[in-house]
Amino acid sequence: MRVALFLTCVNDTLFPGTGKAVVSLLRRLGCEVDFPAAQTCCGQMHLNTGYPQEGVRLARHFTEVFAGYEAVVVPSGSCAAMIREQYPKLVKPGSKGAAAVGRVVPRVHELTEFLLDVLKVEDVGAYFPHRVTYHPTCHSLRGLHLGDRPVRLLGRVRGLELVQLPGAEECCGFGGTFAMKNAAVSAAMGADKARNVLGTGAEVLCAADNSCLMHIGGTLARQKTGVRVMHIAEILAATEAGG
Amino acid sequence: MSATFLGMPGSFPNNAEKAVQNSQLRYNLRKATHTIRGRRASVVGELPDWQELRAAGKAIKDETLRHLDRYLLQLEEAVTDAGGHVHWARDAAEANRIVTDLVKATGETEVVKVKSMATQEIGLNEALAEHGIAAYETDLAELIVQLGDDFPSHILVPAIHRNRAEIREIFLDRMGDAPEGLTDEPAALTEAARLHLRERFLRSKVAISGANFMVAETGTLVVLESEGNGRMCLSLPETLISVVGIEKLVPSWRDLEVFLQLLPRSSTGERMNPYTSTWTGSAEGQEFHLVLLDNGRTGVLADEVGRQALRCIRCSACLNVCPVYERAGGHAYGSVYPGPIGAILTPQLRGMGSDLDASLPYASSLCGACFEACPVAIDIPEVLVHLRAEAPHGAAERAGMRLAGWVFGDRARLAGVQRLASRLRKLVPKRLPGPLSAWTDTRDLPDIPEEPFRDWWEREERHGRP
Numbered sequence: 001m002r003v004a005l006f007l008t009c010v011n012d013t014l015f016p017g018t019g020k021a022v023v024s025l026l027r028r029l030g031c032e033v034d035f036p037a038a039q040t041c042c043g044q045m046h047l048n049t050g051y052p053q054e055g056v057r058l059a060r061h062f063t064e065v066f067a068g069y070e071a072v073v074v075p076s077g078s079c080a081a082m083i084r085e086q087y088p089k090l091v092k093p094g095s096k097g098a099a100a101v102g103r104v105v106p107r108v109h110e111l112t113e114f115l116l117d118v119l120k121v122e123d124v125g126a127y128f129p130h131r132v133t134y135h136p137t138c139h140s141l142r143g144l145h146l147g148d149r150p151v152r153l154l155g156r157v158r159g160l161e162l163v164q165l166p167g168a169e170e171c172c173g174f175g176g177t178f179a180m181k182n183a184a185v186s187a188a189m190g191a192d193k194a195r196n197v198l199g200t201g202a203e204v205l206c207a208a209d210n211s212c213l214m215h216i217g218g219t220l221a222r223q224k225t226g227v228r229v230m231h232i233a234e235i236l237a238a239t240e241a242g243g
Numbered sequence: 244m245s246a247t248f249l250g251m252p253g254s255f256p257n258n259a260e261k262a263v264q265n266s267q268l269r270y271n272l273r274k275a276t277h278t279i280r281g282r283r284a285s286v287v288g289e290l291p292d293w294q295e296l297r298a299a300g301k302a303i304k305d306e307t308l309r310h311l312d313r314y315l316l317q318l319e320e321a322v323t324d325a326g327g328h329v330h331w332a333r334d335a336a337e338a339n340r341i342v343t344d345l346v347k348a349t350g351e352t353e354v355v356k357v358k359s360m361a362t363q364e365i366g367l368n369e370a371l372a373e374h375g376i377a378a379y380e381t382d383l384a385e386l387i388v389q390l391g392d393d394f395p396s397h398i399l400v401p402a403i404h405r406n407r408a409e410i411r412e413i414f415l416d417r418m419g420d421a422p423e424g425l426t427d428e429p430a431a432l433t434e435a436a437r438l439h440l441r442e443r444f445l446r447s448k449v450a451i452s453g454a455n456f457m458v459a460e461t462g463t464l465v466v467l468e469s470e471g472n473g474r475m476c477l478s479l480p481e482t483l484i485s486v487v488g489i490e491k492l493v494p495s496w497r498d499l500e501v502f503l504q505l506l507p508r509s510s511t512g513e514r515m516n517p518y519t520s521t522w523t524g525s526a527e528g529q530e531f532h533l534v535l536l537d538n539g540r541t542g543v544l545a546d547e548v549g550r551q552a553l554r555c556i557r558c559s560a561c562l563n564v565c566p567v568y569e570r571a572g573g574h575a576y577g578s579v580y581p582g583p584i585g586a587i588l589t590p591q592l593r594g595m596g597s598d599l600d601a602s603l604p605y606a607s608s609l610c611g612a613c614f615e616a617c618p619v620a621i622d623i624p625e626v627l628v629h630l631r632a633e634a635p636h637g638a639a640e641r642a643g644m645r646l647a648g649w650v651f652g653d654r655a656r657l658a659g660v661q662r663l664a665s666r667l668r669k670l671v672p673k674r675l676p677g678p679l680s681a682w683t684d685t686r687d688l689p690d691i692p693e694e695p696f697r698d699w700w701e702r703e704e705r706h707g708r709p
Contacts, residue, residue, distance in 0.1 A: 007696055009651065013661050014689050016696035023700075035700045041651040046644060048609060050631030054648030061652070089625075142611035171566045175608025180681040182606065184260035187685035188269075188570040189608070218686030 325524020
């Protein structure tokens with residue numbers, strides 16, 4: 001199966017390791033992966049901060065870049081939710097834009113959805129001998145309704161000990177520009193999340209969204225906790241042979 | 244006399260920054276919101292048709308709002324036929340004048356009050372005080388707030404920010420008839436309040452209330468409460484004045500079936516609230532006035548996205564699940580309507596002319612917990628984002644966002660910025676200057692990679708797989 005990777009601007013710029021992991025994982029599962037080089041950003045930051053003009057322009061760009069692909073995989077619950085939930089609201093019903101959005105949106109899959117719903121694999125052949133806790137992230141949970149998909153995938157990783165995160169469904173406090181505009185509340189939420197993570201005794205905090213992990217991980221690192229954060233793709237890509 | 248929120252200084256982030264450092268407040272809020280949250284979840288969970296009820300509540304409210312003009316006239320006719328008097332108030336000043344004149348006409352200088360958001364919204368107590376009329380709150384928590392010259396900080400639990408030791412002190416200092424040797428045992432505190440209030444109920448000739456619902460078909464008003472103080476206020480005095488927002492209508496008596504299930508379960512986490520009072524027009528021996536309050540509501544109704552906020556039944560479920568409210572507390576919102584619903588209602592009712600009101604649509608991480616909990620399915624994140632587009636933005640932010648939009652507009656520009664960042668990665672300080680310090684004050688920055696993904700990909704494509 002040929003799939004297009006929409007990596008997202010945050011991953012492309014700051015977390016190339018996640019992109020490489022997605023590529024290696026999908027290839028291992030028999031997919032042919034393409035990275036359309038014209039891709040930039042889904043427009044979430046602009047749309048959610050009150051700049052619809054710029055946001056709509058970026059949404060249009062995304063729709064054009066990914067128009068020709070059968071399946072688009074997004075390793076970010078938040079950006080996938082933006083495309084699926086918000087894009088249809090940005091276009092006038094019956095317009096050309098609505099038709100374009102209507103074509104692309106059903107082909108956009110968050111990574112864990114793609115693995116379980118499209119490829120129908122639960123055991124991706126991964127090996128990761130560590131104690132891991134999983135944070136579901138708000139847009140994966142309440143936007144995309146990923147449910148237990150990520151946990152099912154993690155449950156089949158050999159060597160991995162999955163521990164339940166208390167208060168998992170509570171927001172970590174990232175919230176995009178919220179982290180800057182309401183830094184005090186964001187930090188307070190992050191501190192509570194970090195406390196819950198530490199309580200599990202996990203070595204690794206895992207999520208399907210690097211932006212939330214950047215915030216929680218930045219908090220954990222500032223406190224010198226020694227807990228690592230990892231995108232779920234990087235755990236699923238890991239094998240006994242390494243890589 | 245409780246203070247008014249109008250003209251409160253500060254912005255949400257500044258108010259919240261102080262609140263998050265208040266350990267007593269954080270403790271109280273966490274404990275109270277998590278307790279109510281748990282209770283709500285268990286009583287909502289036991290109804291298999293909760294989502295259908297929620298959809299019905301939304302549909303009834305939407306239908307009412309679509310034909311609000313017709314239903315309001317129907318209500319006026321029904322109330323008038325039942326011997327009540329209906330007054331229309333365009334704004335807070337008009338509502339306050341109407342109520343003040345009505346109280347003056349009775350010759351009384353004291354009124355008792357049932358807990359009411361609408362009268363707080365318009366600052367009625369302060370307006371009455373200016374004319375020498377003392378308004379006494381009778382809801383226990385509102386009494387605590389009023390005696391303490393304080394602001395309510397939660398829709399359902401207005402004194403959520405106070406602990407019992409503070410309440411004991413407020414009672415001893417301000418209640419006058421508080422018994423000597425009053426302890427901070429909840430039973431002792433409520434008994435003291437009960438004795439204090441009972442005497443007031445018997446003496447007062449005029450009561451002021453709001454209402455949870457108004458039934459257009461029958462002209463009936465409905466108040467749901469827990470303490471029974473509301474019922475005393477509603478039934479004992481000779482004159483009853485109810486100030487109610489025009490969006491509180493439901494078309495028919497049957498519609499209450501839906502809301503009398505939705506509201507207590509969402510609000511106190513009870514299957515049914517202890518007291519539900521209904522009255523239609525003037526009951527025997529009592530004169531009844533209904534003041535229908537607009538105060539910005541018809542403006543909200545004109546906004547296709549924002550109008551869903553008018554479905555709100557003031558249950559406060561959104562407050563109890565909100566991670567931002569839980570840490571910032573109600574006062575930070577500078578409005579009688581705190582929490583997520585306040586963040587979308589206040590800027591719509593008051594406009595975004597002040598720093599505070601303009602900052603409210605940003606008082607959310609858009610986590611979506613409020614939408615999920617809302618019994619009338621108000622998509623609060625959707626309205627927040629909608630209001631953010633209308634909010635005034637600072638010049639620096641505008642320039643930054645425009646620049647980011649330009650960079651993201653083209654792959655070559657984005658790649659250029661990514662490569663520049665990678666080249667300068669060693670020079671990025673651990674603590675960023677200026678407004679960017681908002682990130683690095685509490686969190687480390689991620690390491691900037693040696694190259695962006697797109698460069699790795701391009702190399703790999705050119706030379707075959709590594």
